[in-house]
Amino acid sequence: MVVSPLPALSSQVVVDNSTNTPRFDYVIVGGGTCGFVLANQLSEDPGETVAVIEAGDSVFDNAKVKNTTTYGLCLGTSIDWQYSSAPQVYADNRTLVYSLGKALGGSSAINGMTFIRPESAQIDLWEQLGNKGWNWASLFENAKLSEHFVPPTSSQATLGATYKPSYHGYEGPVGVGWQTGLINGSAHSTFKDTWENLTLPSNQDPNGDKLRGFLFGLLPGRMTFGFR
Numbered sequence: 001m002v003v004s005p006l007p008a009l010s011s012q013v014v015v016d017n018s019t020n021t022p023r024f025d026y027v028i029v030g031g032g033t034c035g036f037v038l039a040n041q042l043s044e045d046p047g048e049t050v051a052v053i054e055a056g057d058s059v060f061d062n063a064k065v066k067n068t069t070t071y072g073l074c075l076g077t078s079i080d081w082q083y084s085s086a087p088q089v090y091a092d093n094r095t096l097v098y099s100l101g102k103a104l105g106g107s108s109a110i111n112g113m114t115f116i117r118p119e120s121a122q123i124d125l126w127e128q129l130g131n132k133g134w135n136w137a138s139l140f141e142n143a144k145l146s147e148h149f150v151p152p153t154s155s156q157a158t159l160g161a162t163y164k165p166s167y168h169g170y171e172g173p174v175g176v177g178w179q180t181g182l183i184n185g186s187a188h189s190t191f192k193d194t195w196e197n198l199t200l201p202s203n204q205d206p207n208g209d210k211l212r213g214f215l216f217g218l219l220p221g222r223m224t225f226g227f228r
Contacts, residue, residue, distance in 0.1 A: 024051040031056075032106020033174060037146040040173055056103035065109050066228050074110040079103040113228065115176045117143065120209030136209055144169030150177035160188035162215075164205040 026042050028035045031054030043050045056079055059065045064073040074080060076099075083098040101107035120136035127135040147169035152161035161178050168176070192202060195214040203213025 022051070024049045026050045028052045030054065030106060031104045032101065033108045034146075035106065037173055041145075054104055054106075056101070059103040059105065059109050062103075062109075065103070065105075068113060068228055071112040074101075075099050080110055109228070115207070116211065117207045119211050140209075144172070146172040146174050148172045148175045150175065152178050160192070162204045164208060167205050167207045 025048045026039075028039050028042075028050065031052045035052055035054075039050045039052050042048055059079055062074075062079070064077070065079070067073055076082060076097075079102050081100040081102045083100060085096045085098050087093040087095055099107075099110065101110045103109045123134075123136040123139060127133065144167075149163075149168035149170050151163060151165075156178050192214055196202065201213045203210070203215040206213070206215050
């Protein structure tokens, strides 16, 4: 387990003299993308102290984590929680593995580095389950605060990269864009035409409230440099 007091972000660590243990204004459980973005925002106030607790270890020197050319290198390893699902009715009652990252960085340490938000219907379920105010309409603007979106270049747009400006944030800490080398040639138009012939529409940008459709997925910005 790693306990990070965020020394670079927090101005002080208060120690409880009666127990000789650190005290923090905020304790965030989970050192993934969400946890660290939240810690970053909370610690913008120099008078607040923030600790992030993560069950996994640092993987900054893990070559499999850094490699962005092959998806799945870390699945099934010690940095994957490898949760099991309930029997799936529509998958012949099979129990499936549900991978989540167990490391600093959370699932961003093991995933395919694609940036796509959930559908609005999925977020709205939070409110339907009893969490008043937790719905797509109330949370969308806040979700964009974490994002530093980089629009596609003219050459990337020519190869099929599309977006809607209002779906993105531009001043957050998480870099989001397209990798330098996109699929070129006729691949994009061929895929697009094939899906449309199957009545699946194009989706200009899946980061609004609807995922359905053929699209070119967004990637975290560091993918541009070939490493995580």
